[in-house]
Amino acid sequence: MSPKPTRPSPRGAQSQRARSGNRLRGWARHHRAMSLDSARRLLRHPIGSLMTMLAIAIALVLPAALWLTLDSARLLDAELTESATLTAYLTSPVDDGEAKRIEEALAAQNGVASTRLITAAEGMAEFQASLGLDDALARLEDNPLPASVVVTPGDASPDAVQQLADALEAIAGVEEVRLDLAWIERLRHLAELGRRVALALAVLFGSGVLLVVGNTIRLAVESRRQEIEVVTLIGATHAFVRRPFLYSGAWYGLGGGLIAWGLLTLGSDWLAAPVAALAGSYGASFSLPRLALSSSAILLACSTLLGLLGAWIAVSRHLAEIRPR
Numbered sequence: 509m510s511p512k513p514t515r516p517s518p519r520g521a522q523s524q525r526a527r528s529g530n531r532l533r534g535w536a537r538h539h540r541a542m543s544l545d546s547a548r549r550l551l552r553h554p555i556g557s558l559m560t561m562l563a564i565a566i567a568l569v570l571p572a573a574l575w576l577t578l579d580s581a582r583l584l585d586a587e588l589t590e591s592a593t594l595t596a597y598l599t600s601p602v603d604d605g606e607a608k609r610i611e612e613a614l615a616a617q618n619g620v621a622s623t624r625l626i627t628a629a630e631g632m633a634e635f636q637a638s639l640g641l642d643d644a645l646a647r648l649e650d651n652p653l654p655a656s657v658v659v660t661p662g663d664a665s666p667d668a669v670q671q672l673a674d675a676l677e678a679i680a681g682v683e684e685v686r687l688d689l690a691w692i693e694r695l696r697h698l699a700e701l702g703r704r705v706a707l708a709l710a711v712l713f714g715s716g717v718l719l720v721v722g723n724t725i726r727l728a729v730e731s732r733r734q735e736i737e738v739v740t741l742i743g744a745t746h747a748f749v750r751r752p753f754l755y756s757g758a759w760y761g762l763g764g765g766l767i768a769w770g771l772l773t774l775g776s777d778w779l780a781a782p783v784a785a786l787a788g789s790y791g792a793s794f795s796l797p798r799l800a801l802s803s804s805a806i807l808l809a810c811s812t813l814l815g816l817l818g819a820w821i822a823v824s825r826h827l828a829e830i831r832p833r
Contacts (some may be wrong), residue, residue: 538749539559549728552785558761563720564764568811569771571710574771576803578702586671594659594669596676607655610681614657617679621662626653632817652684677763714814717764721757723816726751729826746827753823761815764799765808772799 550557557814576793596614598607615623659676669687677685727737736749776798799807 509811510613536786538748539715541754542708543755546752547759549752550756550759557760560720560724560760561763561767564717564760564815565767565771565812566715566762567713567720568574568768568807569775571706572768572807573714573775574702574706574709576591576799578706580701594676594685594687596657596659596682597656597684597686598655598681600609602655602681604655606681607657610679614659614682616674617672617675619662619668619675622660624658625655626658660774673733698748711740714810717761717811718818718821721760721815721821723752724760725757725819728756729823749827750820750823754819755760757815757817757822761812761820762808764795764815764824765811768811769799769807 598610602610607625607627611623611625614620659672661672663672673685673687676682726787739749
């Protein structure tokens, strides 16, 4: 008779799960211990740690501030585009009734959201009020200003506005249609240039963060060289040796990100009033951007990851050179 197949003992499976659970808890305890130990090591040298975090913060502030400013300028560009209008100047002379008829013809065109008629007399009154030359202009025998119609397009994109201007200029009684979207196009080109500059600065200063953290971690590795040789001699893996330095890099990055967040917030509060006054003088509503919750989380996550990456590069490079003696 062939022997009956033996079934695995339930106790063996339970023992295996218990050992796996113990290894997982041990791994978590070691990570917690290494994170706390690396934080305590940084606190033992507060001046040096603060200087490293300040260097990281300065490297993060400039590209972050430029990116936030460009994002706010994008909103301003959308606001200005929505307020874009065309001015249709009517042939002179034209009476108010004829001007009203031409306005109705303009309003009936496709792509026109609204129209506003400005008679020659109203145009002269607005011109006098804006320049303060009531007495001088009152001596004129005839009003040299033509009647005009201010047209608000339904689609404020440059191509659509240009097509609408060509269509309005072909209507009888319209002498000229003026629109000035060139400065909006310049603003968009400058914004695109600024975004590329911000991206280049982010890469450049991000590399600077890696160098700062890597140099700091390299010095820490050299100061603990004998300790690393001992633990390597008794069988410690590179991952075990690398772990406390990785947490140190993460703490450096997180601290630098928090300082950068504080500098950006203070700078925004400090410059808010002058920037608002300058924008108001041009008839626009522009305010410096503030870090939202999502932006703050992205800034802190990027700074922490940069610190972690810089530490990993430095430790991996130097661990390959350390051999137990």
